Amino acid sequence: MTTRRTKIYFDGGARPNPGAMEIAVVCRGVAHVERDIGVGSSLDAEWLALIAALRLARARGLDDILLLGDAAAVVAQANGVVPARGRASQHLAVFRALAGEAAAPRVRHIGRAQNLAGIALARLHPR
Numbered sequence: 001m002t003t004r005r006t007k008i009y010f011d012g013g014a015r016p017n018p019g020a021m022e023i024a025v026v027c028r029g030v031a032h033v034e035r036d037i038g039v040g041s042s043l044d045a046e047w048l049a050l051i052a053a054l055r056l057a058r059a060r061g062l063d064d065i066l067l068l069g070d071a072a073a074v075v076a077q078a079n080g081v082v083p084a085r086g087r088a089s090q091h092l093a094v095f096r097a098l099a100g101e102a103a104a105p106r107v108r109h110i111g112r113a114q115n116l117a118g119i120a121l122a123r124l125h126p127r
Contacts (some may be wrong), residue, residue: 006062009110010053010069011117012045015125022124023049024117025056031120032056040087046071047091049117050078054098054105067107070118075109 009026018041025032037048050069057065069075077084077092084092099105112118 005064005066006057007066007068008053008057008062009115009117010046010049010067011115011121012042012047012049012071013121014040014042014045017042018044021045021048022121023052024120025049025053026116026120027053027056027060027062031117033120033124035124043071043073044087044091046074047088047095050074050107051091051095051098054095057105058098063102065105067105068110068115069107070110070112070115072109075107078107079104 006027010024012021012023014021019039021037021040021044022033022035023037023045032052034052046069050067053067073082076082077088078095
């Protein structure tokens with residue numbers, strides 16, 4: 001029997017930017033939202049959401065995962081396509097340490113409208 005890859009959605013934001021950060025991670029239909037996690041930029045929040053997604057996967061013992069987010073810069077840096085500089089390099093180091101010796105988790109860019117974590121965050125701020 002083959003197991004299905006688990007899709008985990010991540011998103012982060014800052015209000016204002018920079019400002020109070022919040023993140024969301026959606027795994028198996030359950031949204032995990034953290035608000036007021038510190039002050040930083042939206043890029044910092046996206047990184048923290050990606051790290052939280054990987055931590056959630058590890059805590060649940062999930063090995064075959066696909067991390068999905070709408071922050072193209074973070075996805076590119078996490079995959080080593082473009083260099084991470086400044087604070088992003090610190091976040092990348094945390095991500096890689098958490099990934100450990102195993103193969104790096106798959107991180108893919110998706111459109112904002114398909115990001116379930118982004119949808120969960122948007123519900124917190126109705127227009």
